[in-house]
């Protein structure tokens with residue numbers, strides 16, 4: 107299949123929202139192995155079967171193709187960093203992760219939303235992947251919110267809901283802003299003196315027909331965006347304003363928009379209106395390179411991404 111077709115297929119498949127799991131087993135020396143997988147599916151209730159698909163190019167394919175047991179841990183929304191760890195090449199992914207074993211000895215991630223400890227029932231050859239069918243020997247689940255994956259992005263359902271509630275509360279002072287990208291360029295507005303640059307923002311996310319809302323302002327600037335994702339939530343120390351930033355990609359831009367878009371490698375950071383914006387934009391560019399976005403929750407002065415549960 108040519109590159110375009112593969113990309114289009116990935117895009118189409120990515121429009122099916124999934125959870126995120128870590129699939130794990132022990133190698134022949136009893137070392138824990140694991141990788142991030144969203145191909146987890148329930149297969150049968152009687153007998154109790156689940157399946158996952160593993161890429162034949164996978165570093166640990168030899169162990170997974172012959173393992174007699176494996177486990178699947180469903181990650182919670184504050185375990186996004188674990189998902190990243192298990193999707194990134196690393197000698198020992200379990201080093202900084204808490205895990206335990208249950209019946210089969212396969213590693214199970216602590217505090218997962220649910221886990222399934224399995225005997226391998228079948229390994230099916232399927233194109234460039236193997237399908238592992240597991241017979242569930244033990245399992246458990248909790249009411250935690252699962253991490254979700256959609257169109258190549260992690261989606262934080264719990265935080266989105268909290269933000270919507272905060273936005274509806276009239277007593278909370280809120281600024282809603284957007285980091286908008288178009289072909290590795292970022293959209294910034296200039297103040298009247300032409301000295302300072304800032305992200306478009308408003309007091310609410312709103313709707314394209316609401317002129318004072320962020321979506322209305324963008325529409326009036328003739329910027330049409332695809333879906334937007336939560337990127338940063340923080341509180342301004344001086345006046346306790348809550349700042350909520352989304353990220354989005356331009357769907358269609360007018361030809362004369364070039365004036366407003368700054369290439370990633372040529373952004374006049376010193377002109378950005380405040381330090382929080384600088385930190386956010388630097389983080390955005392870094393995460394775009396990795397194509398793995400996190401959600402920052404915390405104080406404006408801090409540059410690191412925190413687990414949402416620590417809020």
Ligand SMILES: Cc1cc2nc3c(=O)[nH]c(=O)nc-3n(C[C@H](O)[C@H](O)[C@H](O)COP(=O)(O)O)c2cc1C
Nearest residue numbers: 141142143144145159160161164165166192193194
């Ligand atoms: C959200 C997400 C879902 C993934 N799902 C799968 C999957 O179902 N099967 C798979 O083989 N790789 C999947 N991957 C990719 C692997 O996690 C990644 O390639 C990992 O590095 C493979 O392990 P290895 O380094 O041991 O080869 C997924 C990655 C992410 C971020």
